[in-house]
Amino acid sequence: MDERPEHLKVQNEKMKAATDDAIEEALEKLKKKAIKNELKATIKNLAELANVSVGSINNREWAKLRIKSIKETAKSSNSKIKPVSGKEREEKSENTSLRYRIKHLIYQNALLYDEVLCLQENLHRAKIENEALNRRINMKAIK
Numbered sequence: 001m002d003e004r005p006e007h008l009k010v011q012n013e014k015m016k017a018a019t020d021d022a023i024e025e026a027l028e029k030l031k032k033k034a035i036k037n038e039l040k041a042t043i044k045n046l047a048e049l050a051n052v053s054v055g056s057i058n059n060r061e062w063a064k065l066r067i068k069s070i071k072e073t074a075k076s077s078n079s080k081i082k083p084v085s086g087k088e089r090e091e092k093s094e095n096t097s098l099r100y101r102i103k104h105l106i107y108q109n110a111l112l113y114d115e116v117l118c119l120q121e122n123l124h125r126a127k128i129e130n131e132a133l134n135r136r137i138n139m140k141a142i143k
Helices: 005-034 043-050 054-058 061-077 086-091 094-142
Strands: none
Touching: 005 043, 005 054, 005 061, 043 054, 043 061, 054 061, 061 094
16 A cells, blocks of 8 residues: 555656656657658657656556557558569469458457557546545545
């Protein structure tokens, strides 16, 4: 249990929320730049965009999952379909390419599902935080 004074707990929560917000904004910037192939989706680049330490990113599993998702999105949007010659067409049948696409989509689906789970966890944590703040407000109003 946290034995620190209440004002330090509140300050810590505010700083954590501000860092989370900065990371969220930086993730959006990183996604746009990664799709345009201007910047690679890495933890280091995200930390620089958010003006936080690499450790702050590594301590947030949801941020690492979002980076993986951004990498996959950028990779799929940057890969261009090349014209296929006669020999290549024979080697790579339609079934093979469809199987590859299905595997790729399943992988992307798994990444998105992990991201959804992390976002649900963040939402649950925010609800608990909100309830605690409401209780604190009610306690002050009773006094």
